[in-house]
Amino acid sequence: MEDIYEYPLKQHLGEQVVPVVVNGDSVNRGQLVAFQREGTLGANLYSSVKGVVTEVTEQSIFIRADKEQTKEYVPLKGQDPLELIKEAGIVGLGGAGFPTYAKLTKPFGHGGTVIINAAECEPILSHNIERIEKKPEQLLRGLKIAMDVVHAAKGVIAIKGKHTGAVKALEQANQDPDISLHLLEDMYPMGEERAIIREVLGKLLAVTDLPLAADAIVVNAETACRIHEAVDLKKPLIDKDMTVAGKIKGNEQDKLIQVFLDVPLGTKVSAMFEKAGGLAETYGELIMGGPFTGKRTSLEAPVVKTTGGLIAAECFPKGPDKIGVLVCACSACRERMEQLAASLGSEVVGVEKCKQAVEVKGNLKCENPGKCPGQVQKILALKKAGAQAVLVGNCTDCSNTVMSCAPQLGLPVYHSTDGALRAVNYPLVRKIKKK
Ligand code: SF4
Numbered sequence: 441m442e443d444i445y446e447y448p449l450k451q452h453l454g455e456q457v458v459p460v461v462v463n464g465d466s467v468n469r470g471q472l473v474a475f476q477r478e479g480t481l482g483a484n485l486y487s488s489v490k491g492v493v494t495e496v497t498e499q500s501i502f503i504r505a506d507k508e509q510t511k512e513y514v515p516l517k518g519q520d521p522l523e524l525i526k527e528a529g530i531v532g533l534g535g536a537g538f539p540t541y542a543k544l545t546k547p548f549g550h551g552g553t554v555i556i557n558a559a560e561c562e563p564i565l566s567h568n569i570e571r572i573e574k575k576p577e578q579l580l581r582g583l584k585i586a587m588d589v590v591h592a593a594k595g596v597i598a599i600k601g602k603h604t605g606a607v608k609a610l611e612q613a614n615q616d617p618d619i620s621l622h623l624l625e626d627m628y629p630m631g632e633e634r635a636i637i638r639e640v641l642g643k644l645l646a647v648t649d650l651p652l653a654a655d656a657i658v659v660n661a662e663t664a665c666r667i668h669e670a671v672d673l674k675k676p677l678i679d680k681d682m683t684v685a686g687k688i689k690g691n692e693q694d695k696l697i698q699v700f701l702d703v704p705l706g707t708k709v710s711a712m713f714e715k716a717g718g719l720a721e722t723y724g725e726l727i728m729g730g731p732f733t734g735k736r737t738s739l740e741a742p743v744v745k746t747t748g749g750l751i752a753a754e755c756f757p758k759g760p761d762k763i764g765v766l767v768c769a770c771s772a773c774r775e776r777m778e779q780l781a782a783s784l785g786s787e788v789v790g791v792e793k794c795k796q797a798v799e800v801k802g803n804l805k806c807e808n809p810g811k812c813p814g815q816v817q818k819i820l821a822l823k824k825a826g827a828q829a830v831l832v833g834n835c836t837d838c839s840n841t842v843m844s845c846a847p848q849l850g851l852p853v854y855h856s857t858d859g860a861l862r863a864v865n866y867p868l869v870r871k872i873k874k875k
Contacts, residue, residue: 455480578669597620685697696863722755
């Protein structure tokens with residue numbers, strides 16, 4: 441089988457990038473294949489393999505990889521750190537995809553904090569923590585570069601206290617008095633940008649505020665490591681860390697969650713499951729991302745800059761005939777919830793959203809992420825609409841509240857994360873004690 445790598449031209453927030461290669465071109469690993477047009481928000485795109493361009497479409501560039509590959513790459517040309525971060529095509533690798541140079545373009549007047557989001561908030565995903573445990577100095581160096589670029593007075597690494605190995609590795613490697621750690625509780629959605637700022641700086645931002653309103657910039661943990669690579673090693677963004685999990689052949693517990701560091705972008709989803717040992721004969725769906733915010737994907741899809749997880753979920757149970765849906769701002773969107781309801785074989789008879797979920801520019805944002813405003817009214821409304829059960833996507837705290845009322849009203853509870861969590865034998869999001 442041919443080893444074809446696909447590079448979608450839009451895998452970031454902003455405008456699609458412009459191809460600079462045509463069919464038949466030979467390319468090296470680290471060679472620019474599509475560029476960000478001047479004056480637009482975007483992120484350059486590089487080949488992650490040595491090979492030959494086989495197709496350029498309106499959406500993607502396809503490259504057939506040579507049999508022999510090395511880790512070498514074409515180095516970046518820039519000198520200045522911000523210039524290199526932009527040239528490298530680095531974007532928010534936690535899933536947001538916002539071009540990182542744009543975040544770092546405006547220096548703080550005085551003071552200011554760069555916060556590293558090392559919460560790795562989604563259950564199952566564990567590649568950020570693994571890299572930190574193995575190479576804490578990369579994250580610390582990336583943070584220092586970002587702090588220097590924006591003239592920040594302080595750097596804070598926000599990480600869950602339960603990750604004792606990673607916390608210890610960072611504490612031992614850190615020599616900088618301006619950099620400290622902030623330990624987070626183990627609950628979802630601690631990794632939400634405004635939740636992190638609330639926990640670290642004690643400021644709850646309005647849903648329309650950017651982190652700059654708290655004199656803060658938040659950078660994902662892997663993004664910081666890639667900043668170090670771009671500035672110190674002149675390496676473009678061509679590799680991605682990820683977690684592959686779920687229904688893997690053999691169902692051995694130690695294979696159910698596997699981390700792969702430095703996976704070349706453009707690799708097919710099918711190839712990643714093969715590397716993990718092969719997909720089990722049956723599974724419910726393939727998810728790209730984490731259990732809460734991931735989307736359904738296919739074996740043919742490519743790994744992109746924002747891919748963090750690939751999960752083969754458990755088969756869907758047979759749901760009730762009529763189901764009510766409760767949507768969270770920090771979890772599966774309405775369309776995804778409806779997709780899950782359809783897979784349960786249930787007709788959606790009512791849709792409610794958590795009362796802290798408000799619409800901002802077409803997306804839901806939570807007014808105070810992870811602090812439950814009470815869900816009884818919403819559950820009652822769904823029952824009134826004729827629901828025989830509820831499908832919820834709520835955060836940890838709100839799921840606790842749902843569980844305090846729905847079963848008493850005779851409504852069984854399904855959670856959007858059930859299939860992913862069942863596939864790795866994790867406890868379901870229902871009544872979960874905070875750690
Ligand atoms: S409070 Fe509501 S919207 Fe906010 S995270 Fe929890 S369920 Fe989601």
